Amino acid sequence: MRISTSQFYNTSSANYQRGFSNVVKTQQESSDGIRVRTAADDPVGASRLLQLEQQQNMLDQYKSNITNVRNSLSTSESTLDAIGKVLQRVNELAISSGNAGFTDADRKANADELGSLEEQLFSLMNSKDENGKYLFSGSKGDTPPYVRNADGTYSYQGDQGQLKLQVGDMLSLAANETGFDAFEQALNTSRSQTTLTAPAVDDGRVSLSNGQVSGSATFNDRFRSGEPYRVEFLSSTQYRILDSGNNDVTLEASQGGTYNPNAENGSISFRGVDLRLKITLQPGDNPDAAIAGHTFNLSSKPDAIAGSRSPGNTSGTQVNNATISNQAQYNASFPGGGAVLKFTSATDFELYAAPLTDNSRPISTGTLAGNTATASGVSFQLSGAPNAGDSFAIKVDTHQNQNMLNTIGQLRTALSVPMDSDPKARQNFLASLDSAIGNIASATNQVSSSISAIGGRGAALDVQAETNEALGNENAKTQSSIRESDPATVMLRLQMQTNMLQASLQSYAKIAGLSLVNYI
Known part of the structure; x- marks a missing residue:
């Protein structure tokens, strides 16, 4: 077999370059300890590393979410704690107002202080977080949760939406406490x-x-x-x-x-x-x-029903009054969660359960009789003629619950009524006082329940944070075992590759010196 001079030089050069490349690669591996740099180094290991890196990214996001949830819950808890302290003072004033030795002037002084506490509560219940969003509006962060009505009562404008963030592979926690849960579920003792x-x-x-x-x-x-x-x-x-x-x-x-x-x-x-x-x-x-x-x-x-015009109505017609005209029909079909009265023409209307969506179907339909629309046992008295497309939001108060602001307002009104020389007025006042004390206790319990719920979520966050940290540590160890090399093995391989490179160079030099002329 004959080997040409060019073939010898090409083969020797390729072997030398390959050996030199292996030495350089091993030297770099010995300096930084990284074994897998590309998929070519270890296809299976590289795939596994990609999965582990994705998991680590998720764990980092969970850590960020846990911080956000914890901060939001801390703000809500502090606000609820302040509300609880105000309610404690309200309860003290209510109990002291029943003192037989109190005069009208004493009760008026308590009523004045209650007015200040009412304003303080109204402000606390409309608190915002560090991002300028209302704490207790549910998912409607830009809407104040409570507004004061023209008659001095208060209405909740938020919703029941919980803003949940994922803090673990199988766990999502609400970062907010809604006003509906914290304030609207207090049982009303005056039913x-x-x-x-x-x-x-x-x-x-x-x-x-x-x-x-x-x-x-x-x-x-x-x-x-x-x-x-x-x-x-x-x-x-x-x-x-x-x-x-x-x-x-x-x-x-x-x-x-x-x-x-x-x-x-x-x-x-x-x-x-x-x-x-x-x-x-x-x-x-x-x-x-x-x-x-x-x-x-x-x-x-009896249930109290009220209606308000929608902002988009083209007419100025209002619902002046709403009364239950047929108790049986009302009990059978009127939606307890509220309704929407919508006019399809100037005289024809449909009643829907709230909220109204594209898939909603009418519960009841009818035609105006004068200015009265009767649907599902309720008669709505309108102030004028509506236009086609006008709608009215209908709210139902079953008296099952009452928010603390309305309770305080009613107590303040009762304290302002003179009764020093009127036994009957005092008897009515004592009855109102009993109701107020019961409702304040109920509101306090509801606030305490919300604080406890926040505490429970905080405890769950702590457990999940520890779990995520343990997973992150194991993830880092596994990545290290796949990506990093054993120093002893690397040094042994480097020594062997260096020796082979030197031997290859020496062999090349000796073979290159051979010539036929030397044997002539």
């Missing part, structure tokens, strides 16, 4: 009412308050099923209660239908409702004859 039905004109002898719900479950399960009730006073020491079916249910009332007419703070407890009872006999009265025949209707407060 019942009484109406004197006999005698036709109140003679002031028997005063029975609207009542305060002391047991919400009993009220919903037992009281609501038998209303309306008729409370009949049989004598100056006895009464009876008849349900809507005319069944005698007196035995379910406190003391089985007996009472002390001389008690300063008499009361009747019935199916989760506590009512204040005050008997005021007039000079010369025969007690039994004077009290017998007084009758009251007792029931839960």
